[in-house]
Amino acid sequence: MHLLEGKGVSIHFGGLAAVSDVDFYVDEGEIVGLIGPNGAGKTTLFNLISAALEPKPGEILLKGKRINGLKPYQICRLGIARTFQTVKIFGSLPAIENVRIGSLFGPLNRLSTMEATKEAIELLEFVGLSDVASAPAKDLTLSSQKRLEVARALATRPALLLLDEIMAGLNQTELLEAMELVKKIQKRGVTVVMIEHVMKAIMGICDRIIVLHHGKKIGDGTPQEVANSKTVIEVYLGEASDAGD
Amino acid sequence: MSDLMVIINMLALVYLGWFVERSLQKNKSKMWLFSGLVVVMLVILFTLPNYGPTYSYIMVTTILMYLVLTVSWALFSGPTGYISLAPAAFFGVGIYTSAVLGKDIPLLAVVLLGGILSFVLAMIVGALTLRLKGTYFIMFTFGLVLLITNLLLWYEIKFTGTRGRFVVAAGNDTIYYVMLGIFILLLITAFIIKRSKFGLALQSIGQNEEAAAHMGINVTGVKVIVFAITAFFMGMAGAIMTMKWTYIDPYSAFDLFRSFLPVLMAIFGGMRYFYGPVLGSVIFAYLEEKLLTEFPYVYKLAFGIVLIAVILYLPDGLAGLVDKIRARIARKKNALT
Numbered sequence: 001m002h003l004l005e006g007k008g009v010s011i012h013f014g015g016l017a018a019v020s021d022v023d024f025y026v027d028e029g030e031i032v033g034l035i036g037p038n039g040a041g042k043t044t045l046f047n048l049i050s051a052a053l054e055p056k057p058g059e060i061l062l063k064g065k066r067i068n069g070l071k072p073y074q075i076c077r078l079g080i081a082r083t084f085q086t087v088k089i090f091g092s093l094p095a096i097e098n099v100r101i102g103s104l105f106g107p108l109n110r111l112s113t114m115e116a117t118k119e120a121i122e123l124l125e126f127v128g129l130s131d132v133a134s135a136p137a138k139d140l141t142l143s144s145q146k147r148l149e150v151a152r153a154l155a156t157r158p159a160l161l162l163l164d165e166i167m168a169g170l171n172q173t174e175l176l177e178a179m180e181l182v183k184k185i186q187k188r189g190v191t192v193v194m195i196e197h198v199m200k201a202i203m204g205i206c207d208r209i210i211v212l213h214h215g216k217k218i219g220d221g222t223p224q225e226v227a228n229s230k231t232v233i234e235v236y237l238g239e240a241s242d243a244g245d
Numbered sequence: 246m247s248d249l250m251v252i253i254n255m256l257a258l259v260y261l262g263w264f265v266e267r268s269l270q271k272n273k274s275k276m277w278l279f280s281g282l283v284v285v286m287l288v289i290l291f292t293l294p295n296y297g298p299t300y301s302y303i304m305v306t307t308i309l310m311y312l313v314l315t316v317s318w319a320l321f322s323g324p325t326g327y328i329s330l331a332p333a334a335f336f337g338v339g340i341y342t343s344a345v346l347g348k349d350i351p352l353l354a355v356v357l358l359g360g361i362l363s364f365v366l367a368m369i370v371g372a373l374t375l376r377l378k379g380t381y382f383i384m385f386t387f388g389l390v391l392l393i394t395n396l397l398l399w400y401e402i403k404f405t406g407t408r409g410r411f412v413v414a415a416g417n418d419t420i421y422y423v424m425l426g427i428f429i430l431l432l433i434t435a436f437i438i439k440r441s442k443f444g445l446a447l448q449s450i451g452q453n454e455e456a457a458a459h460m461g462i463n464v465t466g467v468k469v470i471v472f473a474i475t476a477f478f479m480g481m482a483g484a485i486m487t488m489k490w491t492y493i494d495p496y497s498a499f500d501l502f503r504s505f506l507p508v509l510m511a512i513f514g515g516m517r518y519f520y521g522p523v524l525g526s527v528i529f530a531y532l533e534e535k536l537l538t539e540f541p542y543v544y545k546l547a548f549g550i551v552l553i554a555v556i557l558y559l560p561d562g563l564a565g566l567v568d569k570i571r572a573r574i575a576r577k578k579n580a581l582t
């Protein structure tokens with residue numbers, strides 16, 4: 001059984017088919033890359049999986065169980081956590097409190113306040129933010145805020161983590177660190193789906209890549225397969241030079 | 246002389262608010278001293294009818310009424326940023342509970358029931374409207390007050406034939422004790438909520454509601470329940486306060502001013518601090534009672550000027566000003582040593 005599976009997942013905004021009839025799956029332990037040009041529907045697919053939006057029509061299954069129609073907080077407690085493309089932190093709260101909120105409310109089996117605090121401290125260290133633990137989240141640099149979102153998402157003890165462009169705008173060193181971080185997350189036993197425009201990162205760490213274009217899935221396979229696919233090269237890699245933001 | 250007693254009791258009330266804020270902080274030094282002072286303040290407050298003239302505890306009752314409205318309002322709207330203009334509705338439900346049932350059941354039961362009915366109304370209203378954002382929520386809660394007023398007016402004229410009702414009166418000291426009890430219960434409730442993880446949930450909702458939902462917080466649930474808890478206190482306050490007024494009608498019971506004043510008092514005192522709204526309403530209420538009767542025009546003018554000045558120059562209200570002054574004194578001390 002797949003950890004996550006989507007069947008004919010679709011959503012329309014007015015006349016725009018933002019995601020249209022997409023079948024996909026994610027297996028336990030994988031790092032799956034989700035790529036596609038700007039406006040392809042990648043973030044929308046994350047919104048559908050995390051229940052910010054409801055698929056119409058289509059079906060989403062977590063460990064074989066249908067999760068359509070649940071609320072975002074229920075999806076979170078069932079084990080799907082996410083970060084946001086445009087960061088959505090709790091700005092005036094200290095970094096540590098941002099993470100503690102994740103550990104206090106996210107896990108299906110409640111942690112005590114002490115355990116939650118301990119876990120938050122551990123996770124801040126895991127993403128390399130121990131130094132700024134008590135600084136208000138809004139005072140952190142953008143790349144730190146993105147890592148804070150990762151720590152906060154991990155605090156909910158997910159089985160599956162959805163990362164939306166956490167590597168956008170990073171310099172070379174930061175990029176390598178971020179790739180290392182995703183690898184470390186996989187080693188913790190968390191399955192990862194990551195949206196990314198940075199090809200180097202995608203090709204470097206993904207076990208499998210799903211390609212979206214105009215809301216449709218046009219490719220799905222190992223980095224090698226996708227890189228050699230004619231359709232993918234035509235519609236995506238050809239445009240990649242102007243989609244690298 | 247009686248004004249001095251009022252002022253001493255006002256200080257006692259502000260101290261209680263400050264103490265709650267202090268207890269929420271990690272700094273635990275001198276807590277034994279501060280807790281001891283709480284006992285002193287409570288004694289001062291609870292014995293006021295024994296040593297103060299009637300005027301003094303009638304005055305403090307009015308101050309307490311504004312305190313309950315403002316502190317409950319700030320408990321929900323402060324962290325979440327949902328500006329509710331419904332206090333008058335919840336307060337009015339309490340008033341009408343008293344007016345309708347006052348002669349049939351014991352006083353404390355009436356007060357409790359006023360709170361419970363407000364709680365239920367808030368649950369319904371909250372479930373319907375707390376998904377509305379910003380201006381829409383403000384307008385809806387505003388509309389709620391108007392809606393209830395007019396519905397009630399229609400009902401009274403159609404079925405009872407008279408617009409108003411007489412309320413069973415209670416002694417000034419009884420009203421004072423009950424109001425003080427409600428306020429202290431509110432402080433305890435606020436402390437519990439703020440210290441628990443619900444306090445953190447409320448803050449995260451105010452900071453970024455979408456992210457809060459994806460972190461496993463049942464945002465609608467948290468908002469509705471806390472909104473209803475604050476309505477419970479407003480309802481109780483209305484139920485006991487009417488017993489002082491003897492005659493009410495839908496307009497006086499659902500006076501929209503009671504929706505605006507808590508907002509103004511909280512801003513005036515400083516919403517970033519727990520004791521800010523306490524400070525704001527104590528001072529505001531005192532000035533209102535003093536000036537409104539003696540110099541109505543001066544009062545309204547001063548009211549407007551002070552409010553504009555605070556919004557322009559003191560974004561964190563009086564409590565923020567106190568903080569700034571304290572920081573400046575500390576800096577001077579450091580410079581000297």
Ligand SMILES: Nc1ncnc2c1ncn2[C@@H]1O[C@H](COP(=O)(O)OP(=O)(O)OP(=O)(O)O)[C@@H](O)[C@H]1O
Binds near residue numbers: 037043045
């Ligand atoms: N809530 C919404 N209402 C209307 N249109 C939307 C909404 N969300 C997304 N869209 C539209 O759906 C399309 C897909 O958007 P989406 O954000 O999923 O793209 P994306 O693949 O994440 O792109 P990018 O790489 O730029 O982040 C876009 O045309 C976008 O304008």
Ligand SMILES: [Mg+2]
Binds near residue numbers: 042043
């Ligand atoms: Mg996107």
